[in-house]
Amino acid sequence: MGEIAFIVWRESVEALLVVGILYAWLRTEPAGRRGLPWLWAGVGCGLLLAGALALALLGLATWLPGDGPEWFQAVMALAASALVVQMVVWMRRHGRGLKRELQTGAAQQVESGHWWGLLVLVMVAVAREGSETVVFLYGSVLSSQQHGGVGAAVLAGLGGFVAALATFWLLQLGGKVITWRRFFQLTEILLLLLAGGLLVGACDRLIALGALPTLMDPVWDTSAWLDTGAGLGKLLADFAGYRATPALSQLLIWLAYWVVVAWLLRRAGRTPAPRAVAGGHHVAG
Amino acid sequence: MRSAWRWLAVLAACLMPMAAARAELPTHTLTFTADGRFDPPRLEVEPGRFKIVLVNQSTQAVEFESLPLRAEKVLAPGVTSFVVLSLSRPGEYPFFDDFHPQAKGVLVVKPK
Numbered sequence: 001m002g003e004i005a006f007i008v009w010r011e012s013v014e015a016l017l018v019v020g021i022l023y024a025w026l027r028t029e030p031a032g033r034r035g036l037p038w039l040w041a042g043v044g045c046g047l048l049l050a051g052a053l054a055l056a057l058l059g060l061a062t063w064l065p066g067d068g069p070e071w072f073q074a075v076m077a078l079a080a081s082a083l084v085v086q087m088v089v090w091m092r093r094h095g096r097g098l099k100r101e102l103q104t105g106a107a108q109q110v111e112s113g114h115w116w117g118l119l120v121l122v123m124v125a126v127a128r129e130g131s132e133t134v135v136f137l138y139g140s141v142l143s144s145q146q147h148g149g150v151g152a153a154v155l156a157g158l159g160g161f162v163a164a165l166a167t168f169w170l171l172q173l174g175g176k177v178i179t180w181r182r183f184f185q186l187t188e189i190l191l192l193l194l195a196g197g198l199l200v201g202a203c204d205r206l207i208a209l210g211a212l213p214t215l216m217d218p219v220w221d222t223s224a225w226l227d228t229g230a231g232l233g234k235l236l237a238d239f240a241g242y243r244a245t246p247a248l249s250q251l252l253i254w255l256a257y258w259v260v261v262a263w264l265l266r267r268a269g270r271t272p273a274p275r276a277v278a279g280g281h282h283v284a285g
Numbered sequence: 286m287r288s289a290w291r292w293l294a295v296l297a298a299c300l301m302p303m304a305a306a307r308a309e310l311p312t313h314t315l316t317f318t319a320d321g322r323f324d325p326p327r328l329e330v331e332p333g334r335f336k337i338v339l340v341n342q343s344t345q346a347v348e349f350e351s352l353p354l355r356a357e358k359v360l361a362p363g364v365t366s367f368v369v370l371s372l373s374r375p376g377e378y379p380f381f382d383d384f385h386p387q388a389k390g391v392l393v394v395k396p397k
Contacts, residue, residue: 229379
């Protein structure tokens with residue numbers, strides 16, 4: 001039963017960490033609070049998608065033939081990483097300057113386009129981990145039926161989820177220990193690492209599908225020092241895209257990602273935020 | 286928002302044709318047994334492109350996973366599925382069941 005609780009905790013925590021980092025990140029900036037409804041919409045869409053994916057995994061529904069699910073996941077991951085970068089850059093540019101416009105409501109229409117990254121990222125994280133958890137629990141309950149311990153299996157699953165919620169809460173406490181400014185920067189870096197990890201994962205799928213040449217595979221092999229099978233290596237692999245045996249194309253794409261991100265952030269920091277409405281309604285603050 | 290969707294549509298249009306047309310591949314079978322092991326625990330293959338049919342005979346869900354293999358597949362109880370892999374470098378590629386971490390195996394690509 002301990003194993004059921006642990007697996008549910010681990011799967012839930014992966015999704016809740018994404019939600020938690022985003023939640024903490026949004027709360028640190030006045031402009032970010034506007035994004036909270038998009039965050040919860042992402043959770044809702046993610047749960048719906050998780051249900052659909054779980055049905056597909058259970059073999060009850062197959063609307064995506066053959067490689068379909070792989071392509072779907074690869075495209076979703078690519079879209080999410082691109083949208084996250086767009087969102088972070090936008091937030092960097094508008095974070096503080098937008099407070100007044102937000103209060104007048106003038107920027108409301110302009111900004112909605114920038115929250116899709118949030119919605120898609122949350123949806124992908126929740127759908128992915130959620131569907132796996134559903135299938136895992138389904139199997140656990142099914143097999144415990146034969147041994148007469150359904151109640152215990154369900155309780156263990158619930159226990160795992162509650163432990164994950166506690167982890168989420170601990171993450172939110174982080175904002176109280178260090179300054180908001182520092183916390184904002186930290187969560188921003190975590191988001192960019194996460195988006196880079198999604199990109200590396202998408203490369204893996206595309207290589208497996210034969211759509212992306214490896215150029216050289218692997219470039220190096222660090223599995224003896226930091227293996228991706230367990231522990232720290234697995235954590236870094238899941239969240240930051242670490243690979244013990246990366247392909248050259250994958251490595252180049254990852255490097256290009258950071259060059260583009262650095263360039264975009266530098267540019268966002270330099271240019272002053274454009275006004276939402278020219279000569280807009282100014283509120284003394 | 287509109288630009289994001291257009292971008293997605295272009296991407297999908299570019300990627301889809303590549304998924305089509307696939308010849309008959311050498312096929313191996315990997316079973317997850319009722320008592321929670323991989324059978325065979327050591328699967329030897331020739332280098333190149335091949336297919337592994339994954340059979341879950343247990344009453345629990347299984348997540349076949351391996352970053353070195355670039356593969357991940359969740360199997361519900363009793364479900365059979367497959368992964369297609371392309372490996373040219375001889376060597377050992379470990380895999381495991383993410384839902385039952387004690388269940389491990391290794392795929393061996395033989396030298397040419």
